Amino acid sequence: MSDAPPPSPPRSSASQPRNPLHGVTLERMVTELADHYGWEGLGQRIPVRCFTHDPSVGSSLKFLRRTPWAREKTESLYLFMQRENRRAQRP
Template identity: 65%
Template sequence: MNPSDPLHGVTLQMMLERLHDAYGWDGLARRIPVNCFVSNPSIQSSLKFLRRTPWARAKVEALYLEWATT
């Protein structure tokens, strides 16, 4: 990654915690309807799912970039 990249130095856990603080689990589930946000959500279970599921992680990264630049 390049230092001018807005994701440089931001871990998946940091993204998820910031998005959870901003939207809550309900808001995340509305924006990205995946089971880890809908059914009994937690940071740890969501991280496990997102690390194994590239398409879902890409959606979280896109939402984070949208949130961080507004």
């Protein structure tokens, strides 16, 4: 008999069906926010240096990965943008 643990079940979207951020990378969020609002608009909505002074996706990712409060604000703005886009598409 083997002492190996049983294989874990595959991760799927069914494991987090109500999480709107499931499967969305931080890089995708920053890129879509910058495309939608522009770096200046993003810096006005979330006033952090990585968005206001010489912004780039790389520097933003570095900062957001080590700063939980800024990441939460970024995730909230991303969800807000998604809701606004859905509302705009309704007839």
